[in-house]
Amino acid sequence: xxxxxxxxxxxxxxxxxxxxxxxxxxxxxxxxxxxxxxxxxxxxxxxxxxxxxxxxxxxxxxxxxxxxxxxxxxxxxxxxxxxxxxxxxxxxxxxxxxxxxxxxxxxxxx
Amino acid sequence: xxxxxxxxxxxxxxxxxxxxxxxxxxxxxxxxxxxxxxxxxxxxxxxxxxxxxxxxxxxxxxxxxxxxxxxxxxxxxxxxxxxxxxxxxxxxxxxxxxxxxxxxxxxxxxxxxxxx
Numbered sequence: 001x002x003x004x005x006x007x008x009x010x011x012x013x014x015x016x017x018x019x020x021x022x023x024x025x026x027x028x029x030x031x032x033x034x035x036x037x038x039x040x041x042x043x044x045x046x047x048x049x050x051x052x053x054x055x056x057x058x059x060x061x062x063x064x065x066x067x068x069x070x071x072x073x074x075x076x077x078x079x080x081x082x083x084x085x086x087x088x089x090x091x092x093x094x095x096x097x098x099x100x101x102x103x104x105x106x107x108x109x110x
Numbered sequence: 111x112x113x114x115x116x117x118x119x120x121x122x123x124x125x126x127x128x129x130x131x132x133x134x135x136x137x138x139x140x141x142x143x144x145x146x147x148x149x150x151x152x153x154x155x156x157x158x159x160x161x162x163x164x165x166x167x168x169x170x171x172x173x174x175x176x177x178x179x180x181x182x183x184x185x186x187x188x189x190x191x192x193x194x195x196x197x198x199x200x201x202x203x204x205x206x207x208x209x210x211x212x213x214x215x216x217x218x219x220x221x222x223x224x225x226x
Binding site: 001033035037039044045046047050051054056088090092096097098099100101102103104 | 144148172209211213217
C-alpha cells in the first residue's frame with residue numbers, strides 16, 4: 001500500500017500559473033498511472049488529467065500533468081488561471097486493483 | 111451518455127448495516143469495466159472503499175474490508191454495497207463510479223448520516 005501527499009491549499013492570481021504536487025510515499029511514481037480530478041463545491045469530481053499527462057476531451061490545454069521520478073511525485077499545472085478553476089483537486093493512482101486518492105488541494109484564485 | 115444514480119437510506123443508526131445501490135444507465139455492466147464506491151466525509155477528501163468487476167471479482171480498502179461487501183446484479187444493471195456496524199465516522203457522501211483508465215463517470219452522490 002502507499003499514500004499520496006498533496007499540499008492542503010494553494011492560491012494564485014488570475015492569469016498566473018500554479019502547480020499542485022502529489023508525492024507517493026512508497027513504490028515508484030511511475031509504477032502506475034496518476035490521474036487528477038477537479039471537484040467544485042457540491043459537485044461530483046471530474047477528470048482533468050489521466051494516465052499522468054493525458055487530457056480528456058473538453059478539458060482546456062491550460063491543464064497539464066507530469067511525473068518526476070527523482071522526487072517520486074506527480075504534478076498538475078494550470079496556466080492562465082481563471083476564477084472558474086477555483087476548486088479542490090485530487091490526485092489518484094492504483095495498485096493491484098486497489099485505488100488511492102491524495103488528500104486533496106484547495107485551489108484559491110484571488 | 112453513461113449515467114450512474116446512487117440510492118440509499120439517508121439516515122442509519124449506529125451499529126446497523128448501511129445498504130447502497132448504484133443504478134447504471136446507457137451502459138450494460140455485463141459489457142465490462144470496474145465499478146467502484148468512493149466516499150467523502152463532510153468537508154474532507156475522497157476515499158475509495160470498494161470496487162467490483164462485472165464478473166463479481168471484488169477489491170476493498172484494507173481498513174474497511176471486514177465490514178464491506180460489494181456485488182453486481184447484472185439483471186438490474188446495478189452495483190450494491192453494504193457496510194456493517196456503522197459509526198458516526200461512516201457519515202459521508204457515497205459516490206459510485208465507473209473505473210477505466212480513470213474514474214470516468216460518477217454519480218451525483220448520496221449523503222448518509224449515521225446517528226441515533
